[in-house]
Amino acid sequence: MYDKTMDESLYSRQIHAIGKDAMKKITEASVCIVGMRGLGLEIAKCLILSGISKLGLCDDKFVTQDELSVNYYANKSDLYIKLRVDTVYEELCNLNSNVKIEKHTDKFRYSYLDNYSIVVLTDIDLITAIPINDYCRKKGIKFLYACTNGLYGFIFSDYGDNYSVSETNSQNPKSGIIVKTTDKIIETDKPHKLFVNDKIRILSEPPIETYITQVHDMCHFSVKDDVNVSACRFIELKQGHTYNFKSLMESYRCPEFVEIDLCEFDKVPSLHEFTIALSCFIHKYKRMPNQFSETDIAELVKFCSFNANIEIIKKLASTCNGNIMPVVSIIGGIIAQQVLNACANKCQPIMQWMYYDALILLQEKCNKIDNMSRYFGQEIVFGNEFQKKLKDTTVFVVGSGAIGCEHLKNFSMMGVGNIIVTDMDRIEKSNLSRQFLFRNSDIGKFKSEVARDAILKMNNEISVDAHLNKVCNETINIYNNKFFDKLTCVANALDNIEARQFVDRLCVENTKPLLESGTLGTQGNVQTIIPFLTMNYGSHSGSEEDSVPVCTLKNFPYEPEHAMQWARDLFEGMFTKAPSNYNKSLASDLNNLETTTLAEIYDDLKFLTSKTFHAYKDCVLFSWNKWHELFSFAIENLLEQFPINKKNDDGTPFWNGSKKCPKVLKFDVNNKIHVDFVFYMSKLLAQMLDITVKSSYDAVKAFLGKLTIPKNTMLKSESTEEKIYDRQMLINEIEKMKKHKLVMTPLIFEKDDETNYHMDFITSASNMRCENYNIPQSDKFKTTGVVGKIIPALASTTTVVSGLVAIELYKVVMGFNDISKFRDSWLDLGSSFITFTEPHGVKIKKVNGLELSIWHKQKFNDVKLKDLIKFFEDKEFDVCAITNGNKTIYQNFGTVNNEKKERFMSQFKDDPEDDVLTINVICENEIIPCEIRFV
Incomplete structure (x- = not known):
């Protein structure tokens, strides 16, 4: 049974990335993959997780030894006796029961393709692919073609003539506030991020609809038409585009490339020459070339034109029989997103060839190969000795969510011998659309433990240790220098900047490489951080998000997000903080509390005890009054303080630019949003007070229609000014209110529970606020994304990003010490854009005879604090303070404890077992990292 309805709770992160319309088209799409080696499997995994309607798997070949390095659902017992499709079919079916999966294991027939809207060819030579492409063009079937051979891979796309997309990228439309206009020049309140020819x-x-004709700076642009407006919004209008594709036969002779590596852009033509030469070789000799045969390599060279780089051709020829997981992951993720874009008729497609290679990894000479190893496909490329290095490698994966699952899969297929993974989170339903190691039956279990078990099932030749910890100050005794000493590398798989910065700090302190990555919908990035070569993560990252000023949220909102945050704060104040403070007042001696705490408790108890709650009707009446207080009376008071015609001191209107003049609302029982607020607020009050709810929505609506509008009893200053309270008055009043002896249960916000009404209330409150200020309203889904801080995510993007990280891990294990061989990456699969750049180099300087950088630590044995200070003072540094993490060991202002300066540095350790203390010596113009070792 295949359910065709869209499961928003399952696909929520994907819908936030691509939109509901695109998601609906994806759930109706049918795709056939021809060729089920590692690349076909990787594409299938991503498409199944994304929720397409039907997937065909077409392959009549058996699993071979070289595929075990890229087929995570195959093992040695499957070799040469089990068909590729049969090997992966059951596991793929378990990924998503909403997807119908069909097997085609007979000899390939063109008629297989007739029932699919998109066909993907994988790991098939060019000459064989051409007639299949011709067939698809005649049938109007969108066609994608991809291969991976050792250290390189390519993608080709052909969607026929007149292929139209509704928009050329998957990013949300840009919007902002127009402050003023002068001679067709528009000034905005914040950076507009628009380009010439954009439509708004x-x-x-x-x-008014118009086009951008010139961009002057971040906050000014010119438009085509005359406009004379201010204090109103603009929004970008996404524009479509039509593409015309060449056939594979025509395009391979006259190719158009999407170039991705700015450091080696001249390599692409030679990669294309090799693709053609390899196909010619296969058709002439009916086999792949032998990597150890000089004759075969020379024959391949003959098939190339004189323009080809012969050294590149020889390198490709010597590795093309290999299979390495990271390259499969990169190409597989890119082509999977191309399929999804084509399903939705959105985003710019690859026009028409994209090549990727990692030839920089190739060693001068490949040593012997173990043809019985599960890593045989990888050893063809790197040899047996490097495989032993990988076996001795220990990687710490921080996080086992979407990127973490991909890291674990890639590292295990590479044969990384020791993996430590930590994650404190449990599995939720929404994780299943991109975290492919988890199943429905795993919901509620710890991610790291389930991921460990899944990986060991894929490869039991490695060690995986699962932790349930957050890496933070509270666990620093676990993730200490002894822990880091055994690590080769750290791979972050985190979703917030604060956590990334903390791990980055530990890696710098312990001089360990860090492979940093992140995704946001179709966008992704990789940062490679290598000790003594590159800058660290903290050198680039900023704050996680800009906070909105309180006055904007309270009185002057102008964005939908402002209203959403106001509504979220309203929920927190009324249903979490207020009952918590009430319970706190019952359990505390009020005389021991701060005045500010007493004032907070008083305000909350005043709200909770202002009415008597006996039945659900009381909750409805309270909510009715609260509606008028928030959306009518508070606005009346605000407009009395700041009238519509109020002027600033310079004579300009007060209500101008981003200050939107609000309007007082009158309750309308026929306005669903008005009734929603009262209904959902009353529901939450009843939950909090443990009151039984018997009335339906319609009954509440009918009841509200009979009520009389209350009078405005709010103090005129109550909505805009802070209150000042007398301490003893607060204590006396709280003691009186405690006598109500209410039983209250604080409500803890949960965005993903459809039955708790939390998001229903927040959405209705936010939209009421928007109605006050004439701000565009938002549906529950969008509101959940904003207030729940949901990060849009796609399985395809995480697959690509993790593959790129794994390529950098190879370099770390190989011991590369040349920064030009490492790569940072940035990609947007919605625009078919990928770019690689050399990482930013570390800044090293010499000061007073010392070499200083984030990585260069001054090293000492156990010394007295005074001798450490003297060492730097003798080098003419003015030592202001000495710190260890967040702890201050010494500071030179105030009273200096001479007895403390006589202590040895070992006495400042938090853990007596630590044999290293990492400190920062903070001088007047420098911060100098130091390492104290205790032998």
Whole structure:
């Protein structure tokens, strides 16, 4: 049974990335993959997780030894006796029961393709692929073709003539506030991020649609048409585009490339020459070339044109029989997103060839190969000795979510011998659409433990240790220098900047490489951090998010997000903080509490005890009054303080630019949003007070229609000014209110529970606020994304990003010490854009005879604090303070404890077992990292 309805709870992160319309088209799409080696499997995994309607798997070949390095669902017992499709079929079916998967294991027939809207050819030579492409063009079937051979891979796309997309990228439309206009020049309140030829709609009366003709700076642009507006919004209008594709036969002779590596852009033509030469060789000799045969390599060279780089051709020829997981992951993820874009008729496609290679990894000479190893496909490329290095490698994976699952898969297929993974989170339903190691039956279990078990099932030749810890100050005794000493590398798989910065700090302190990565919908990035070569993560990252000023949220909102945050704060104040403070007042001696705490408790108890709650009707009445207080009376008071015609000191209107003048609302029982607020607030009050709810929505609506509008009893200053309270008055009043002896259960916000009404209330409150200020309203889904801080995510993007990380891990294990061989990456699969750049080099300087950088530590044995200070003072440094993490060991202002300066540094250790103390000596113009070792 295949359910065709869209499961928003399962696909929520994907829908936030691509939109509901695109998701609906994806759930109706049918795709056939021809060729089920590692690349076909990787594409299938991503498409199944994404929720397409039907997937065909077409392959009549058996699993071979070289495929075990890229087929994570195969093992040695499957070799040469089990068909590739049969090997992976059951595991793929378990990924998503909503996807119908069909097997085609007979000899390939063109008619297999007729029932699919998109066909993907994998690991098939060019000459064989051409007639299949011709067939698809005749049938109107979108066609994608990809191969991976050792250290390189390519993608080709052909969607026929007149292929139209509704928009050329998957990013949300840009929007902002127009402050003023002068001679077709528009000034915005914040950076507009628009480009020439972008189309915008100005939400004036009537609306105006126009094009950008010139961008002057971040906050000024010119438009085509005359406009004379201010204090109104603009929004970008996404524009479509039509593409015309060449056939494979025509395109391979006259190719158009998407170039991705800015450091080696001249390599692509030679990669294309090799693709053609390899196909010619296969068709002439009916086999792949022998990597150890000089004759075969020379024959391949003959098939190339005189323009080809012969050294590149020889390197490709010597490795093309290999299979390495990272390259399969990169190409597989890219082509999977191309399929999804084609399903949705969105985003810029690859026009028409994209090549990727990692030839930089190739060693001068490949040593012997173990043809019985599960890593045989990888050893063809790197040899047996390097495989032994990987076996002795220990990688710490921080996080086992979407990127973490991909890291674990890639590292295990590479044969990384020791993997430590930590994650404190449990599995939720929404994880299943991109975290492929988890199943429905795993919901509620710890991610790291389930991931460990899944990986060991894929490869039991490695060690995986699962932790349930957050890497933070509280676990520093676990993730100490002894722990880091045994690591080769750290791979972050985190979703917030604060956690990334903390791990980055530990890696710098312990001089360990860090492979940093992240995704946001179709976008992704990789940062390679190598001791003594590159800058660290903390050198680049900023704050996680800009906070909105309190005055904006309270009185002057102008963005939908402002209203959403206000509504989220309203929920927190009324249903979490207020009952918590009430319970706190019952359990505390009020005389021991700070005045500010007493004032907070008083305000909350005043709200909770202002009415008597006996039945659900009381909750409805309270919510009715609260509606008028928030959306009518508070606005009346604000407009009395700041009238519509108020002027600033310079004579300009007060209500101008981003200050939107609000309007007082009158309750309308026929307005669903008005009734929603009262209904959902009353529901939450009843939950909090443990009151039984018997009335339906319609009954509440009918009841509200009979009520009389209350009078405004709010103090005129209550909505805009801070209150000042007398301490003893607060204590006396709280003691009186405690006598109500209410039983209250604080409500803990949970965005993903459809039955708790949390998001229903927040959405209705946010939209009421938007109605006050004439701000565009948002549905529950979008509101959940904002207030729940949901990060849009796609399985395809995480697959690519993790593959790129794994390529950098090879370099770390190989011991590369040349920064030009490492790569940082940035990609947007919605725009078919990928670029690689050399990492930023570390800044090293010499000061007073010392070489200083984030990586260069001054090393000492156990010394007295005074001698450490003297060492730096003798080198003419003015030592201001000495710190260890967040702890201050010494500071030179205030009272200096001479007895403390007589202590040895070993006495400042938090853990007596530590044999290293990492400190920062903070001088007037420098911060000098130091390492104290205790032998």
